[in-house]
Amino acid sequence: MHKKTMEDYVPNVSKASGPGVDFSYVGIDAILEQMRRKAMKQGFELNIMVVGQSGLGKSTLMNTLFKSKVSRKSVQATAQEKIPKTIEIKSISHDIEEKGVRMKLTVIDTPGFGDQINNENCWRPIMKFINDQYEAYLQEEININRKKRIPDSRVHCCIYFIPPTGHCLRPLDVEFMRRLSKVVNIVPVIAKADTLTLEERDFFKKKIREELRANGIDVYPQKEFDEDAEDRMINEKIREMIPFAVVGSDQEYQVNGRRLLGRKTKWGTIEVENIAHCEFAYLRDLLIRTHMQNIKDITSSIHYEMYRVRRLNENNTVVAHANGMPEHHLESEEKFDSSCAASRF
Amino acid sequence: MIERPETAVPGIAQRNLEGYVGFANLPNQVYRKSVKRGFEFTLMVVGESGLGKSTLINSLFLTDLYSKDYPGPSQRIKKTVQVEQSKVLVKEGGVQLTLTIVDTPGFGDAVDNSNCWQPVINYIDSKCEDFLNAESRVNRRSMPDNRVHCCLYFIAPSGHGLKPLDIEFMKRLHDKVNIIPLIAKADTLTPEECQLFKKQIMKEIQDHKIKIYEFPDTEDDEDNKLIRRIKEKMPLAVVGSNVVIEVNGKKVRGRQYPWGVAEVENGEHCDFTVLRNMLIRTHMQDLKDVTNNVHYENYRSKKLAAVTCNGVDSSKSKGQLTKSPLAQMEEERREHVMKMKKMEAEMEQVFDMKVKEKKQKLKDSEAELERRHEQMKRNLEAQYKELEEKRRVYEDEKANWEAQQRILEQQKLDASKTMEKNKKKGKIF
Numbered sequence: 001m002h003k004k005t006m007e008d009y010v011p012n013v014s015k016a017s018g019p020g021v022d023f024s025y026v027g028i029d030a031i032l033e034q035m036r037r038k039a040m041k042q043g044f045e046l047n048i049m050v051v052g053q054s055g056l057g058k059s060t061l062m063n064t065l066f067k068s069k070v071s072r073k074s075v076q077a078t079a080q081e082k083i084p085k086t087i088e089i090k091s092i093s094h095d096i097e098e099k100g101v102r103m104k105l106t107v108i109d110t111p112g113f114g115d116q117i118n119n120e121n122c123w124r125p126i127m128k129f130i131n132d133q134y135e136a137y138l139q140e141e142i143n144i145n146r147k148k149r150i151p152d153s154r155v156h157c158c159i160y161f162i163p164p165t166g167h168c169l170r171p172l173d174v175e176f177m178r179r180l181s182k183v184v185n186i187v188p189v190i191a192k193a194d195t196l197t198l199e200e201r202d203f204f205k206k207k208i209r210e211e212l213r214a215n216g217i218d219v220y221p222q223k224e225f226d227e228d229a230e231d232r233m234i235n236e237k238i239r240e241m242i243p244f245a246v247v248g249s250d251q252e253y254q255v256n257g258r259r260l261l262g263r264k265t266k267w268g269t270i271e272v273e274n275i276a277h278c279e280f281a282y283l284r285d286l287l288i289r290t291h292m293q294n295i296k297d298i299t300s301s302i303h304y305e306m307y308r309v310r311r312l313n314e315n316n317t318v319v320a321h322a323n324g325m326p327e328h329h330l331e332s333e334e335k336f337d338s339s340c341a342a343s344r345f
Numbered sequence: 346m347i348e349r350p351e352t353a354v355p356g357i358a359q360r361n362l363e364g365y366v367g368f369a370n371l372p373n374q375v376y377r378k379s380v381k382r383g384f385e386f387t388l389m390v391v392g393e394s395g396l397g398k399s400t401l402i403n404s405l406f407l408t409d410l411y412s413k414d415y416p417g418p419s420q421r422i423k424k425t426v427q428v429e430q431s432k433v434l435v436k437e438g439g440v441q442l443t444l445t446i447v448d449t450p451g452f453g454d455a456v457d458n459s460n461c462w463q464p465v466i467n468y469i470d471s472k473c474e475d476f477l478n479a480e481s482r483v484n485r486r487s488m489p490d491n492r493v494h495c496c497l498y499f500i501a502p503s504g505h506g507l508k509p510l511d512i513e514f515m516k517r518l519h520d521k522v523n524i525i526p527l528i529a530k531a532d533t534l535t536p537e538e539c540q541l542f543k544k545q546i547m548k549e550i551q552d553h554k555i556k557i558y559e560f561p562d563t564e565d566d567e568d569n570k571l572i573r574r575i576k577e578k579m580p581l582a583v584v585g586s587n588v589v590i591e592v593n594g595k596k597v598r599g600r601q602y603p604w605g606v607a608e609v610e611n612g613e614h615c616d617f618t619v620l621r622n623m624l625i626r627t628h629m630q631d632l633k634d635v636t637n638n639v640h641y642e643n644y645r646s647k648k649l650a651a652v653t654c655n656g657v658d659s660s661k662s663k664g665q666l667t668k669s670p671l672a673q674m675e676e677e678r679r680e681h682v683m684k685m686k687k688m689e690a691e692m693e694q695v696f697d698m699k700v701k702e703k704k705q706k707l708k709d710s711e712a713e714l715e716r717r718h719e720q721m722k723r724n725l726e727a728q729y730k731e732l733e734e735k736r737r738v739y740e741d742e743k744a745n746w747e748a749q750q751r752i753l754e755q756q757k758l759d760a761s762k763t764m765e766k767n768k769k770k771g772k773i774f
Contacts, residue, residue, distance in 0.1 A: 055503020117510050118457045163501070164533075165395020172456050195502075195533040197600055265535050266613050268605025276603050 043102035045152045046292065047091075047133075049184070050107065051126065051176070052161025053114040056191035061159075061248035062107050064261060064272060065284055066096060087112040087125045108155065114172055123176045130155050130184055134307040156299045157220070157287065158184045161191040162208065162243060166200045169211045177217045183303055185220040185295055187287070188212075193245035193278050194263065194270050201245050208243055221291070225298055238286060244279040247272055380440055385490050386629060387445040387472075389522070391465065391514070392499025393453040396529035401497075401585035402446055404598065404609060405621055406435060409587065426451040426461045428468045447493060453510055462514045469493050469521050473644040483673050494636045495558070495624070496522045499529040500580065504538050506545045515555045521640055523558040523632055525624075526550070531582035531615045532600060532607040539582050546580055560623075561631060575623060581616040584609055 050058040091108040108129070113122055133154045140150040158180060162173055177186055188208070190196070196204060212219060219242060226232040249272050252259045261272040272280050287295070390398040403409050430447045447468070452461055472492045479488045496518065500511055515524055526546065528534075534542060550557060557579070560572045586609045590599050599608040609617050624632075 053503070054508075055501070055505045115508055117513060118459050120457050163395070164530075165393075167395045170394075170454055175456060192502075192533050194602070195530050197602060263535055265532070265605070265607070266611075267532075267607045268602065270602075270604050 040100055040102070042149070043095075043104060044292075045104045045106070046296070047106040047108065047153060047156050048287075049110070049126075049130075049155045049158040050161070051110050051113055051158060052191060053163060054111060056161040056163060057248050058109065058159075058161055058191075060250060061189075061191075061246060061280075063250040064248040064280065065287065066094075066105060068094075068096060087122055089125060089129045106153070119172055122172075123179055127179065127183065130180075131307065134304055135311070137304065138308055138311060152300075154299055154304060155184050157295050158186050160186055160188045162188055164190055164192050164195045164204070164245075166196055166204050168207045174211065174215055174217070177212070177219070178215055181217050181219060183307070185222075185298055185303070186217075187220050187283075188243040189283060190243050190245040192247065194247045196245065205241075205243060205245070220295065220298075222298070225302065238282075241279065241282060244283045244286075246280045246283055247278040248280070383441040383443060384629075385443045385445070386633070387447060387491060387493050387495075388624075389447040389449070389465075389469075389493045389496040390499070391449050391452055391496060392529060393501060394450065396499040396501060397585050398448065398497075398499055398529075400587065401527075401529075401583060403587045404585040404617070405624070406433075406444065407587075408433070408435070426464045428464050445491065458510055461510075462517055465514075466517065466521065469518070470644070473641055474648075476641065477645055477648065482677065483670060484677055490633075492636055492641060493522050494629075495632045496524050498524055498526045500526055500546065502528055502530050502533045502542070502582075504534060504542050506542075507549045512549065512553055512555070515550070515557070516553060519556045520643060523635055523640070524555075525558050525620075526580040527620070528580055528582040530584065532584045534582065543578070543580060543582070558632070558635070560628065575619060578616055578619060581620045583617045583620055584615040585617070 048062075050062060052058050088111055089108060090111065091106055093104060093106045096103050096105055110126055113126070116122070137150060137152065137154055140146065160173070160177060160180075162169065177188065180186055190201070190204065190208075193201065218224070221235040221238055223235075223239075226235055247263065247270055249261050249263050249270075251261070251263075253262050253264050253269055255262065255269055255271060260274075263270045263272075271277050275281050388402075390402060392398050427450055428447060429450065430445055433444045433446070435442045435444055449465055452465070455461070469492075476488070476490065476492055479485065498511070498515065500507065515526070518524060528539070528542065528546075531539065560575060562569060562572065584600065584607055586598050586600050588598065588600070589596050590601050590606055591597075592599070592606050592608065597606070597608045598610060599606045608614050612618055
């Protein structure tokens with residue numbers, strides 16, 4: 001192998017920088033640094049929806065996940081919790097920052113879900129909300145004069161709280177998850193897991209996985225979106241653990257000389273971040289540390305595209321804007337054709 | 346001189362006895378009679394599936410009423426609300442208790458839970474109606490008391506307050522049965538959360554004017570203090586378990602977690618002991634009395650008022666109160682005769698079956714004997730043949746031996762003859 005000198009330097013982009021040959025270093029990997037800087041300037045957006053009966057610890061879990069008071073209850077100063085007569089959708093946004101990385105976190109809460117005596121169609125308001133977000137994004141996208149960065153209010157992830165009965169899924173849970181796994185990424189968790197002993201927990205999880213499989217419910221991480229073998233390996237490990245048994249707490253206690261988040265009872269203290277006690281750490285890693293970008297990608301490239309195809313199929317002329325010119329008309333039809341072809345999977 | 350002290354009740358004078366009369370023995374007689382008769386108690390458990398109702402029942406009575414091979418109704422989610430009852434006879438210290446547990450699987454589990462309380466109400470009313478009919482008969486020798494004496498209502502430990510379903514159910518049943526609300530799976534709540542939750546629940550119960558079971562005041566101050574302490578703890582937060590775990594060398598019933606053991610019988614961990622003492626040890630009789638005197642009387646007066654007001658009974662099935670005693674007696678006699686006939690028919694059936702069985706058995710044993718006889722005969726024949734064979738062999742041997750003997754003799758004779766010949770010949774030498 002002959003050494004390259006300054007004179008022989010040829011910008012050969014396809015060649016990777018070989019061992020000991022510094023002068024053919026092009027600098028493509030510097031793009032990572034550029035992207036990082038840009039991302040830090042722009043900041044990230046994440047929209048999480050929490051769904052579950054009242055009293056399952058949704059707000060507490062949100063506070064625990066983001067280590068700050070981001071839930072609806074911490075923001076509203078209501079003293080007493082009254083169960084609302086119909087389902088409301090309340091979304092609260094926060095700007096949080098860590099190590100120079102800014103994130104706009106939106107927590108969408110659904111008080112009143114599953115609390116009534118008659119819970120028929122309690123999923124309708126939620127589905128409507130999700131579709132409305134897709135619609136808003138679609139409108140922005142089709143606009144002729146688009147904004148530089150379309151504000152992303154689409155729901156990236158929906159955490160569904162399963163009550164810790166220890167037996168099996170309730171009909172309400174099955175119905176809801178079946179309908180919503182088609183429009184949004186669902187992450188089921190077992191709420192208030194400090195009520196189950198370890199054997200009960202394993203049995204319950206097995207039962208839930210069987211029922212999800214029997215009903216054809218595909219929760220995140222979905223099998224069909226695994227890109228390569230490495231992904232599949234990682235995701236298989238995660239799939240064996242769903243649903244995560246979580247315990248939330250925003251109070252700190254002294255345990256063995258350290259201050260930890262936990263729940264103190266008369267017979268022991270439950271540490272939230274101890275994986276021998278509960279699986280909160282796994283959930284947090286999944287949502288924030290490892291799979292956050294993947295969740296957003298799946299939402300935008302798959303769920304959103306499916307919505308878009310459906311929508312554009314419904315009326316070939318998209319909802320008329322103020323500038324409803326014929327070019328606009330053709331443009332949207334072209335887009336529609338190409339996207340139809342592209343999203344056939 | 347007999348004094349007449351001031352009494353609280355006018356008209357009833359208190360007198361002091363001059364000797365031992367003996368009616369102080371009355372409680373013992375009552376006690377002995379009731380022990381002989383045995384007691385009955387019907388307990389109903391209501392709550393969503395997965396709240397630990399079966400486990401609590403097992404823990405309360407220290408037996409596995411619902412066990413692995415006889416699983417409780419909670420293991421399967423039902424499509425509609427059912428009402429199932431299981432009867433168990435428990436004996437302790439010579440006293441026997443016929444315990445009936447009424448379970449309501451499927452309560453609150455469906456997506457649409459409107460009217461899920463209706464089967465429960467129907468069940469309670471039907472039991473009261475049975476008792477009313479049994480009471481109104483002319484012949485009242487046996488009156489089994491199957492009325493529901495107590496209803497344990499399980500509240501999910503959300504930590505916030507009562508759900509609309511809880512409020513609806515309790516509002517509809519508080520004047521039909523004694524309701525005791527319990528917080529299920531209380532090991533989910535920390536002590537502070539538990540306090541808050543209890544206060545919230547009691548406030549909501551008062552707001553909606555729900556009448557839960559009230560402990561009666563006694564004259565004894567000590568007992569009153571206990572009762573007041575129990576009242577402060579309402580609703581009771583319970584944890585159920587029948588698994589024995591060892592903690593610090595002691596064996597206790599509890600639930601084993603990675604962070605510790607929640608003990609069922611520890612007063613600081615949960616209110617299970619309070620519930621058990623109250624339900625079984627101290628207030629069981631009072632629950633039955635309140636059911637009899639208050640709830641049943643309510644039902645009865647409502648039912649009878651409907652009859653007397655209109656003159657026409659709205660429920661056509663049992664219009665016995667409008668009949669005269671003679672007709673009543675006729676009907677009872679007819680019923681009795683029918684029952685006798687049925688029993689006779691049954692007995693005859695049983696008898697026939699038994700006769701058939703016996704016949705079959707006899708036939709079987711006869712066949713068995715036959716077989717054995719055959720076998721023995723065959724054995725004997727075989728042995729006989731064997732013996733024959735041996736005999737033949739022996740005869741052969743004997744014949745051989747005799748033949749040999751004869752030959753030997755012959756030889757001897759020959760030898761002696763030759764010797765004689767030789768002697769004669771040899772004399773010449």
